[in-house]
Amino acid sequence: MGNKIFSILLGLAFVGSAQATDITERLSVPEGFSIKPYALNVDNARQLALSDTGIVYAGSRQAGKLHALIDADKDGQAERQVLIAKGLNLPSGIAFKDGDLYVAEVERIVRFKDIDNKLDKAEMEVVFDQLPDKRHHGWKFIRFSPQGDLIIPVGVPCNVCAEDPEFGLLYSLDLKSKKATTIARGVRNSVGFDYHPRTGNLWFSDNGRDMMGDDIPPCEINVITEDGQHFGFPYFHGGTIADPEFGKGKNISDYVQPALNLDAHVAPLGIHFYTGEQFPAKYKNQLFVAEHGSWNRSKKAGYRVMVASIEGDKVTGYTPFITGFMENEQTYGRPVAMVQMPDGSLLVSDDYANAIYRVQYNKK
Numbered sequence: 022m023g024n025k026i027f028s029i030l031l032g033l034a035f036v037g038s039a040q041a042t043d044i045t046e047r048l049s050v051p052e053g054f055s056i057k058p059y060a061l062n063v064d065n066a067r068q069l070a071l072s073d074t075g076i077v078y079a080g081s082r083q084a085g086k087l088h089a090l091i092d093a094d095k096d097g098q099a100e101r102q103v104l105i106a107k108g109l110n111l112p113s114g115i116a117f118k119d120g121d122l123y124v125a126e127v128e129r130i131v132r133f134k135d136i137d138n139k140l141d142k143a144e145m146e147v148v149f150d151q152l153p154d155k156r157h158h159g160w161k162f163i164r165f166s167p168q169g170d171l172i173i174p175v176g177v178p179c180n181v182c183a184e185d186p187e188f189g190l191l192y193s194l195d196l197k198s199k200k201a202t203t204i205a206r207g208v209r210n211s212v213g214f215d216y217h218p219r220t221g222n223l224w225f226s227d228n229g230r231d232m233m234g235d236d237i238p239p240c241e242i243n244v245i246t247e248d249g250q251h252f253g254f255p256y257f258h259g260g261t262i263a264d265p266e267f268g269k270g271k272n273i274s275d276y277v278q279p280a281l282n283l284d285a286h287v288a289p290l291g292i293h294f295y296t297g298e299q300f301p302a303k304y305k306n307q308l309f310v311a312e313h314g315s316w317n318r319s320k321k322a323g324y325r326v327m328v329a330s331i332e333g334d335k336v337t338g339y340t341p342f343i344t345g346f347m348e349n350e351q352t353y354g355r356p357v358a359m360v361q362m363p364d365g366s367l368l369v370s371d372d373y374a375n376a377i378y379r380v381q382y383n384k385k
Contacts, residue, residue: 044376045376048344048354048378050380056343057097058378060102063090066088066357066376067080067113067370069360069368070115070116070117071361074137077089078090079115079377081112085108085109087104087106087115088105097381109124110126112124113125113161114160118169120134125162127152127153128154129149130152151199152173153175155188158209161173167216170193170195172193173191174208174210176212177210177255183267189208191223204249205245207253207256208227213290215292217294217334222245224308227240227242227243230264231286233258235286235319237262237285241289243277243279244334257271260278260279281329287322290356290357292308295308297366307330308328308331309327311326311357313355320350321347327340328340343378355371365381
């Protein structure tokens with residue numbers, strides 16, 4: 022497996038950037054909330070992870086970088102950025118467990134042991150290298166299950182193509198035995214999932230296929246209630262829309278229906294069940310969804326953070342939470358993923374503005 026020591030670049034991230042300040046000032050949150058920069062100039066910030074000591078880690082996609090963000094004085098803004106690694110293969114997904122930081126590249130999972138104490142001498146080791154090497158939908162979001170397995174998605178290497186046993190899956194990986202169990206099939210490209218704090222079921226976002234028009238098919242939010250369920254791709258989109266090439270002769274009842282159909286092409290990425298005490302009670306155990314935004318519509322859609330109201334495994338509402346990332350067809354930012362801080366505030370990454378925002382509720 023071998024080790025590789027990455028060079029470390031230390032630097033300060035200041036909140037005074039005019040561009041990022043302007044973006045933050047454009048963003049709107051519900052009454053009683055505020056949104057401010059947590060860190061700026063975080064190149065291509067994607068999934069976030071929080072260590073036990075309060076260091077926030079950020080993956081990236083095309084930038085190939087891994088950052089650490091340090092708020093030493095606990096004022097809600099990171100004063101220091103550390104570039105831990107560069108030259109990685111689409112390291113979008115990261116997860117922290119037992120002092121170690123796990124990073125998903127396209128074809129493998131790597132680990133930085135005791136990362137909080139080794140920022141200046143970060144040492145990488147490969148822990149699993151049996152993933153497909155296709156870069157199309159090859160970037161990943163990862164998360165540990167309550168049982169300690171690492172959940173890994175494998176998106177399909179296409180817009181739409183015939184079902185392949187290597188792709189369109191969610192895996193549960195036992196890191197000790199290296200045994201991978203398929204927990205969901207028929208998943209086009211999931212870049213976000215979280216466990217419901219009460220039911221324990223895994224919810225995940227899925228990006229719908231392209232080239233069927235502006236308004237179909239919908240993107241999806243799904244929930245796994247049994248391991249191995251099939252969620253329809255490439256045969257059905259949004260649960261009931263038959264694919265013109267692959268849907269013929271297939272039966273809708275053979276596949277799991279989405280928990281929620283979103284607008285077409287909004288590209289839901291990170292999702293997060295809020296479990297903190299800072300936000301008003303109506304947000305407790307509700308699902309935050311980062312709609313990254315369309316690239317393939319005649320008029321843009323998405324570019325916002327939403328809240329799905331959940332009762333059990335049913336969605337009862339879907340309302341905006343952060344808006345202003347896009348206005349009059351002009352893109353200012355694209356939300357990606359969230360992490361909840363110990364005080365109950367919420368961090369939101371933005372890979373377009375290279376920023377991470379902190380949302381807090383200002384109690385009266």
